[in-house]
C-alpha cells in the first residue's frame with residue numbers, strides 16, 4: 639500500500655478547492671434515446687470553460703441537468719462541495735448559479751432596467767427592496783456592468799441582437815451569481831461584436847465569476863476560453879487547452895461534414 643505524502647495531500651486539497659462544479663457519470667435518457675452518456679468533467683474556480691459539441695451532441699441537456707431543469711437519469715452534480723443533483727433551478731440560483739437562454743425571455747412590456755430589476759428580486763424581498771429602491775440601484779449597476787447604461791429605458795424590442803444578449807447576461811447577473819452558464823452567445827454576431835462580448839466575459843471572470851460557455855461551433859470561442867470540454871453523442875471526446883482541442887483528431891473528425899471548427 640502506498641502512503642500519500644504531505645505534498646500529495648496538499649496538492650489534492652488545492653485541486654479540490656479549485657473545483658467549483660463536478661459532473662460525474664452523468665446520464666440522461668429520453669425514453670430509449672441516451673442524450674448524455676456517462677459524462678464526467680470539472681469546472682475550476684474563476685475559469686472560462688468552453689462546452690462544445692456539434693448540433694444534437696447533448697450540450698443543452700447537460701446544461702439543463704446541471705441547472706436543475708432536468709433530473710439526471712443517473713450520475714451526480716456537485717457544486718461548491720455540495721451534492722446538488724436534481725435540485726430545482728430556483729435552489730441553484732440561491733446557491734449562486736445563473737444561466738442565460740438561447741431564446742431570449744425578457745418581459746416585452748417592461749424596459750431594460752425593469753427587466754433586470756425583476757430578474758434580481760426574490761419573491762420574499764420584492765416589497766421591501768422595492769420600497770428602499772435597492773433593486774433599482776443594483777439593476778442600474780448591473781446594466782452599466784454589461785454596457786447597457788444608455789439603454790435603460792428602451793424596450794427589449796428596441797435593442798439590437800447584441801443588446802438582447804447583453805440583457806440576457808444582465809438578467810442572469812442580477813441574481814449575483816458566482817457561476818454563470820452562457821448558452822450560445824455568439825450566434826448571429828459579427829466578429830467585432832463577438833470580440834466586445836468576449837471582453838465582458840473576461841472581465842466577469844477576472845472579477846471572480848466562473849463561466850461555462852456553450853457553443854456548437856468554435857468561432858470566437860477558442861480565443862476566449864481557458865479550457866474546453868468537447869462532447870459528441872452525449873460523451874466527452876476531448877478536454878484541454880484551446881491549442882490541444884484544435885489539434886485533437888477526434889474533434890476534427892466530429893466536426894467533418896460542414897461544421898466549422
Ligand SMILES: Nc1ncnc2c1ncn2[C@@H]1O[C@H](COP(=O)(O)OP(=O)(O)OP(=O)(O)O)[C@@H](O)[C@H]1O
Pocket residue numbers: 668671672673691692693694695696697698699700854
Ligand atoms: N426533452 C427532450 N425529449 C426528447 N429528446 C430530447 C429532449 N431534449 C433533447 N433531446 C434529444 O437529445 C439529444 C441531445 O439534444 P441537445 O439539445 O442536448 O443537444 P445540443 O448539443 O444542445 O444541440 P444544439 O447545439 O442543436 O442545441 C438530441 O438527439 C435531442 O433530439
